[in-house]
Amino acid sequence: MKEECKFSTTRSAAIWFDDGNVILQAENKKFRVHKSILALHSPIMNDMFMLGKPDADMGSDSVEDGCPVVEMKDDSASEWEELLSLIYHGYRVTRPNEALSFVQISAMLRLGHKYCFKPYRQEALERFVDAFGSDWDTVVINDEGDIDTDKMRMDDAHSWSDVVNLAFDLRIRQSLPLVCFNAIAHKDYPSYLFEGTEEQKRHRLARSILTSSDNFSVLRAASIYDTCEGEDCQGALTACIDRTYAPKLDVAKGLMIWDDIDSDGLCDRCKEAAQTDFEASRDTLWIALPSVFGLPPWNALDGGHEVED
Numbered sequence: 271m272k273e274e275c276k277f278s279t280t281r282s283a284a285i286w287f288d289d290g291n292v293i294l295q296a297e298n299k300k301f302r303v304h305k306s307i308l309a310l311h312s313p314i315m316n317d318m319f320m321l322g323k324p325d326a327d328m329g330s331d332s333v334e335d336g337c338p339v340v341e342m343k344d345d346s347a348s349e350w351e352e353l354l355s356l357i358y359h360g361y362r363v364t365r366p367n368e369a370l371s372f373v374q375i376s377a378m379l380r381l382g383h384k385y386c387f388k389p390y391r392q393e394a395l396e397r398f399v400d401a402f403g404s405d406w407d408t409v410v411i412n413d414e415g416d417i418d419t420d421k422m423r424m425d426d427a428h429s430w431s432d433v434v435n436l437a438f439d440l441r442i443r444q445s446l447p448l449v450c451f452n453a454i455a456h457k458d459y460p461s462y463l464f465e466g467t468e469e470q471k472r473h474r475l476a477r478s479i480l481t482s483s484d485n486f487s488v489l490r491a492a493s494i495y496d497t498c499e500g501e502d503c504q505g506a507l508t509a510c511i512d513r514t515y516a517p518k519l520d521v522a523k524g525l526m527i528w529d530d531i532d533s534d535g536l537c538d539r540c541k542e543a544a545q546t547d548f549e550a551s552r553d554t555l556w557i558a559l560p561s562v563f564g565l566p567p568w569n570a571l572d573g574g575h576e577v578e579d
């Protein structure tokens with residue numbers, strides 16, 4: 271008599287090949303695939319299938335349609351679906367120059383790390399570090415508070431906390447400061463992140479530190495107006511600060527660039543002095559950014575983006 275199934279399972283529509291010779295099951299989803307294809311991409315899968323009885327090692331002894339059913343413990347069904355889609359469908363689902371969705375990146379990184387799908391892991395890691403690296407010249411924050419990147423796009427099924435968790439889980443250290451920064455700078459913060467957890471408290475603290483930093487503070491010092499040639503640069507500066515920070519302080523503005531600031535009314539000399547000081551403040555904030563999140567300095571984070579084995 272058969273043991274009663276704990277969960278009803280479904281077959282993946284896209285990843286079910288009638289001539290497949292192994293069935294992978296992640297959560298309650300099954301994928302009928304080919305041992306040889308998986309072994310080609312993953313040395314761990316290769317070793318597993320070489321043993322002849324993969325199911326024995328993977329804690330499952332069931333057979334379906336003549337195929338062993340291998341249970342992929344602790345893996346996400348959606349991530350296996352994405353990775354297998356990339357392997358089997360390739361350019362039909364994504365093209366090399368297109369941004370990958372977060373779930374694709376996450377699948378390539380997590381499963382790539384666990385089962386050593388090396389080229390997939392490497393591609394995802396390069397894209398992630400490119401999107402959230404330590405070079406602030408490449409960082410673009412859009413009006414929504416999201417970091418714009420042509421390497422990765424968010425999908426509807428995931429929130430920014432998933433991005434933070436991915437970076438922490440796989441120790442992609444170089445990306446942590448910017449991933450954390452964007453978490454608290456987002457316009458919808460904190461409703462979409464970390465409700466009721468320790469993480470929320472930590473990010474609230476970081477946010478209060480960042481909002482107290484004001485890139486214009488040095489511009490208030492009268493000494494920079496010693497060479498002023500304008501009529502009312504002090505008044506123009508006040509108006510500029512109002513325009514920039516009203517109606518509310520926005521953490522993301524801590525890293526905004528000078529070109530995005532409307533400095534009308536300042537004379538050329540004050541404008542130049544203002545830009546110099548503004549950019550020095552921005553540099554200071556950037557240098558301090560890792561420490562806000564309890565991380566070591568940038569130079570200790572750089573080059574440490576290879577996930578641990």
Ligand SMILES: [Zn+2]
Pocket residue numbers: 495497498499500501503536537538539540541
């Ligand atoms: Zn002036």
